[in-house]
Structures are given as structure tokens and as C-alpha cells.
Amino acid sequence: MAYDETTAGPPPAKSDPGTTDDSSVTAGNLWEEPWSNGTPDDASADALNDMHHRVTQDHMGRAAGQSESRVTAAYPYRDVDGTLLCTVQRIEPGPDGQSKTFRTDWHRVGAPHVPYRLPEVLTAIANGSTTVYVTEGEKDADALAAKGVVATCCGAGDWTDAHSEHLRYASEVVVIADKDEAGYRKAEQAAQSLERAGVLVSVVEAAVGNDVSDHLAAGLGVAELVACDPQAGRREGRVRALEQRLEDSEEAKARIAAKQLAALESDEGYAERAARFAANVLSSEQLDDMKDRVSLIDSVQGVNTLVRTWGAPKTLKSFVTLDKAACVSLGIPWCGFATKQTTTLYVVAEGSGGMKDRKQAWEKEHGCRMAVAFYPKPVQIGDPEQLRDLIAYCVVKKVGYVIFDTQARCTVGRDENSNTDMGVVIDALDVLREKTGACIELIHHSGVNGKRGRGASAFDGAVDSEFKTVRKNHEPVVKLVTVYQKDMSDRVDDMEFTVHEVANSIVLRQVGRSGSGAVDVPKVTPLQLAALRVMDEYGQGGVSPTDLGKECDKARGHMQKVAEALVKKGLAQHRNRRYVVAGMGWHVLNETAQETPLPDADEP
Template identity: 45%
Template structure:
């Protein structure tokens, strides 16, 4: 449908109102040139400056009338000159401080204020769980899965359980204020919340922000941090990462490093657990995009949905400094106009005997990290950091796991993947590791009435 220009009697196009500049930037380049020109003419000067900043595209200038284009170009040049001058002055100041004995001492004292002795390490507080064994305050977490894997339902169940202080599938929660950033599907969220409330017989205390917060935008991020700190939110969820990082190159480690730094600032200032809902990569087994996330998150969970059913598995992919959480097998049940998750079956989980040695468990866990892609014996040895003398034994452990049907060889390759029995074995190992931790419920007791 062709775009037509409308305006007042002087030919001016009225300024657009209530614009989401990040959504506009995402679709702008898909418009034809005439439509692009109409959009730009429909922005007032303040809106145009904001849009140009967000879109980060000097190619937008070619759509503007000559006088306006020249003004923008002059502004771009002035901004760059200001940045170069600021960088030059900063470097000069650093050089002066480092060549002055007093300046050197001041910098050393400033840095040394945060250096700890061995004894002072004991003063670092232990993590405070908000979902025992899964989520801690002051941590950065991701939950990922392919589209339609129902990962947002699981994130919402975490949010509602924590906000209400209810157990989450049998695991104790610490009541905390929860802020859920609904960057997509806010209408669907209402139905999901009503289903959870009907299932649990109470209204959730979660607070919902019904649009994306752009994590890479300093102004938006500062407002979010101020709100979360002022009102004491200790669990903040971004659903989804992609919608909250519009314009940021997902596969670029440098650009994603800036996003990670912004999220670190959020959790450092507020002490909150910060969680992102994200999509999985094409190879499976990891979140989509830059590898910078691999070392940045404190925990990462994968959602796997059985094709054509409401059954999902929540698989622990990674947790720092703690025993890996038990994988959960869940099933969606219709409640009202949406669904809620329950543990599969009404009976307690079947006890699984641990049948692997310590070394075999290490190899089994390493294989599980590669999901359906699988990994070779050499890859396993490399992942475990084994030396040349130990690499030969790795094949022996793989053979033992094959005989126990905990892994299988991928047809036509030299790679191995974990079986369902293997995942049950890892679950049994995890249960054994956390059995004595308070708050863990082995028999997955029902929620109190």
C-alpha cells in the first residue's frame, strides 16, 4: 500500500506521538525510501535527534532536506571532536598522575583499598538463595530454549513463587520483591498470570513493566536501577534478551560485553538476582549469540520441550561455585485460558542408584554439556583439561559409560551424546550432593494450602 504524505496547510507533517524509537529503528530499514522520508519528516527536532542516536545510522541523513542534513553532519563532527578531546585530556591526566610521586601514591592507595587478604576472604558473605539450589541474590542468570519451548512460562512460575514465598516445585524460596520486564506478549502474560493465580489460590505480588527496557541505553538503565533500588526489588527478569537489546549485535562479544556490564551494574547496586529469557543457538545446548555470556553468567538453564506435547525438561547447563541443580521434568496443564506447569506425575521421583565412579561422573557431565551435538573423546579430554598421560584413560571411561547405556555414539561420527538414563544419573548425583541442604525437598511435597 503506497504511503501518502499528509500535513497542515503549510505542508508540515505533524510530529508523531508516543514513539517507541527502538521498534522504529528495527523496522526503518525495511521501509521503502519514500516511507523513510515521510517517517523522518514526521519527527520533531528532538524526536529526530533521539531516533538518529538510537538508530546509529548516518545513512539516515540522506533522507533529510539539505539544510537539516548539513546541521546533522556538523553535529556529528562536533560530537566526535568533543569525544576525541575528552579522551586526549583523560590520557594527559593519567600520564601526569603516573609521573608524579604523589599522584602515583594516590592511585596505588585508591586501588589497594579493595585488595583483600586471605583472612578477609572469609568476610565475603555467602550467596543468599531466592530459589534454593537454583537462583541466588546478586547473580546473573539466563534461561534459554528454542521458540515455543514454553520458557517464559517457567520464568513466570519462578517470579510468582518468589514473590509469594511459595515453594517452587518443591524447592524453598525466599520471599522477595519481583519486577518482570514483559518486552513481548503482554496480553498473553495476563492470561498466564491469571492461570497461576487460579492454580495457587492467591494473587501474585509480581510487578510487571509492560514494554522493553533497552539495557544498552544508559538513560533507561539508570531509571530502572533507581526504581529497583528505591522500591527494594531483589529479582528482576528481562523477557526477552533480544527485545531488550535492540540494535546491539548479538554475536559481537564487545557489544554484548557492554550489555553484561550494564546488567552487572544493576545487580551490584540493587543486590538483585537478574535473569534473562533468551533463545537457544542453532546448534542447541547454549544460548544464541556471543560467547561473552559463557563466562559472565552465574547460572544458565535450558528448556527442552518434547515435540508435540506440553512436556518440558528444565536442564541445568551451568552453575558457578555450587552443586548443579536437579533437572526438572515438568508438564503443562490447562488452567483457565492458559496453562501452568506441574511436576510430571503425582508420585515421588523414582530413586536412581548411582552407578558411576567419580571419574566417570566427570566424563558424563562433560558429555552432557554438548547436548545433541555430541563430543569426541579428544574433545572430552580437552574440556576436562586432562594432560597427555591422562587422556588415554578418558577412552576407558567412555567405554564404561557406553556399557552402562548412559551415553550413546552418534551414528556416522566419532562423537558421543548423553542418554536419558545418563541424565537421570546426573540428577541422582546432584540430589546426593544437595540432599543435606536445608530447603531441598526430596519427595517434592505439595504446596501448603
């Protein structure tokens, strides 16, 4: 147990004392009790105190790396009859070369731990002194005593009920709290102990500085001490401690920045930073080796891009985007343009109540179920925690197309007219793209003049593709206009859709076709069609080749060949050693009749 301000007192004596020699004292146990290897008698206690003092001083001087530590004050603790029990020595600097530390030399083994200046305090109480002041440390108590004030403290450790018993007959006790979290805690503990002893007690703090010594040094007296609430003070102390840590952190950052700047100005610093930057520099040949751009929807938008579709209210921008999402989720053409099938996530941050009807209307119109995953509430793009959850989901589920409907509802708390705030959102979306490789699409509202998306211009240069929807006077015709394409070599022409009521909602039907990306639905054999139907029944969990053989009453190996043939045609895909319907497989399932099945139904 270390001898510092937390030391509670000397250890109890033992009937069979041990022995200790100088060889047992090392840097590792330097701050241990001199009798930690055995309990001494009174004579050996003095010898060990001297040895401990000598070794401690030698170590502290060397540890500081500066001047040797020295005793700057000694505080004697005496019993009721004046017997010297121990002496607390104030040593500066401490082991860190800066702060202070304390060492207690005990003069009597098993001595009680009593308040500081106890004989003087008891004499004052007996003479009818009205008030006794309790401070945190001996220095403060001596400073008050020099002013003719009766003062004491408990020294090391906390004030206990045993200390309070000595002050039971004082007319009043005033506890002076140091103005930090530890000081308020000790003051509160002392006050509670004194109250249990039946003493009239109050708690005050310095009007100036951190403790009563600072208060007195400023020329103030005990009458100017300020009443305080220790619990509130502890809270304030924690705030001040946090503020100090922040200040220290800023100072540390400044020192690091200065050090980095100095390193940069050296030849070694320039070489190190140049090498770090060069790691991401590409030569012309390396640029040629980069992967070619991949389309999510041919001639419309690519993989790992940022897309935005905006329009005035009631221009059906969400219907256009849902149509794209459904086709991409199945890998079927959208408006005649081939799609790259991928897992699709639609964040329904606005109008989630009507999404069910829209989805069912689309499925009835197209005769198949879409494979879109829906998240029926906003995801705040600017919230790091929500963004991390979204990235994790997209990585685990291999999501390749994410739609935010709408931008405004997914950026709550951000000023959409501020390029700074929108820059933060764009950076977050870039992180989402980089981590997942997904195409990210935002649905947004148009500005007042209808010529651009509402809000800051930061998005103008950030998006890879931008579209707007146009509809006049609620007419049953919607136009999708290409506003901007960053890297598409063949700009898609504007498209028109007519509006039709289906079930409890509406669907869009394209007027004519743009581009040349139409994909024909592959033909399948009856056995392949049967295999697709089994995959459909097993759902997204997939069916194993063994179960596929059982369901179709065929050999496992034969049905695995059938399933692999469907994968090659883009009608099914592997998922954890199982097979699921994918892409155009959904269209095949919903065809009412095949034109001409392949001749041998049992061939893969």
C-alpha cells in the same frame, strides 16, 4: 558598559557632568566607560580617554604575562562633513594575551554612530558608483578600499536602519559575511535593514578563508566572492563551531593524558595510584569477613546474580520462569526448594497479550494470587536513560528479582552475535545488580544446533546460573536442564514438568521433587487467620495495628502482638508501619481448612 566590538556608541551628554579621578579605575572596572561615574564635557572626555588608554595598556600588558599590548591599527569614523567623531583602535594581544580587542576613543560627546569611511562612500555614490560593499570589520573594508572598491562597515555592534539610510541611493549593496555563526547573523541583519531602506542588496562570502581579507590575500577579487544564504551559513557555522569544540576537547584530553602519564612516571604519581588501587584490595582475613552467598531459590539461583534460561520455541521457558517468579514473590517453595521472598518485576517484552491468562491459570492452580509486578513492554537494557529509570524503580520498590522476557526484545539495536555489543549489555546488567542487589534473569532463544543460547559467547562466562528447557514434538512434558552453576555447591538435578490445561492457559506440574528444600506451611490460630484476612483486604497499602484491632474487635496492643507473631512465622511483613500478607501467608489464606488450630484462638 565595555568598550569593545559590542559598544554601540557614546553616552548622551548630561546637563550636570560628574567627575572621575585615577583612583576610581581598578582592575574590576577597567573595561568600563571612562565616564561611567559621570558624563564629561568635551575637554574632560579627552582627558578620560587618555587616562583610560594608559591604565588599559598597563593592565593588558600585565594580564598577558608576555609582551605589552599595543595599538596595531586605528580606524577614524567621520561624519558627512568630515568631522572626526571617534577613533576605533585595534589592540593586540587582548586581555587573554592571545586574541585582539578594540577600544573606542570618542572625540565628540553625543556623536552619531555612522558607517566607516562614510565621506568616501557618499562621494562614490554621488559620482555614480554602482556597488558598495559592506564588511563586518574595518580591516576588511580597508583591504577592499586598497583594491579600489567602495567599502564600509558599522564597526562595533550591529548594522542598524540608521546606517542603511546613508546608503539609500546606492545602485547596489553587497554584504560580505564572515564565515562563522556571528558573521552570518550580522550579514543577515544588515541585508534585512538595507532591504527596508529600499536598497538592492545581496549577500556573499569569501571563496577562500574566513573573511574577505583572506579571500583577497589568496589573490582573488570581488568577482570571485560566492553567493550565500546567511541562515544556512549560520547553521553551518554552528556545526563548524561544534566540530571545533570537539577538536579542542580532544586536544584537552590528550594534554590531560600526557600530564597524567608524566605524573605516573614520578615517585609521587606511583604512590598516589598505588594507594587508589589498594583501597579495593582485600586481605585473606577481609575476604573471610565478606557476606556469605544468599540463595534466592535454594540450590537453584542466588541473590545478586545473573541467570539465563534459554530454549527452542514452544519449550515453555516463559512458563517455567513465571512459576519461579510467582513463588519468589510469595516466598513459597518452588519445586520443593525454599525461596527468599522479595519484590519481583517481570518485564513482558514479548507475548504480553497472553500473560494475563498465564497468570490467572497459575493462580487458579495454586489457589492464591501471585505478587509479581508486570511491565508490559520492553526495557532496552543498552539505553542509559531507560536503565536509569529501571534502577530507580527497583531501588524505590526494593525489587530483588528482575526477569527480562526476552533478551532479544530488550536489546534491540544491539548485535546479539557481537561480543562487543553483548559486553555492553552485560555491563549494564552488572550495574543493575550492583545498584539493586537483585537477581537478574534473562529468557532467551537457543542457537541453531540447540546446544547453547543464541548469539555471542560473552554470556557464557558472565552468567552465574544457566538453564535450558527441552520439549520433544510438543509433547505434554517439559524438562528443565541445569547447564551451568558457577558457585552453587549442590547442583540441582534436572526437573520434569507435565503440561495441564487450566482456565484459558496451561500450568506446569512437577514430576517428583529434587533437593531437600521443601517448606511446611505453618499452622495459625483463628485470630491469626482473621488478621491475615484483614491484611489481604487492605491490600499492598497494609493495615495499621489500630485498624487491625477495629476490624477484629480486639485491643490495638493485642492485635499488634498477633501481627508480630505472623511476621516471625514468615506469613506477614512490615511495610511503612503497617502489615501486609507475605510469603507463605498467601498459602495459608487459600487453605480450605486448617488441620488443627492452636488451642487458644485469642493468643498471639
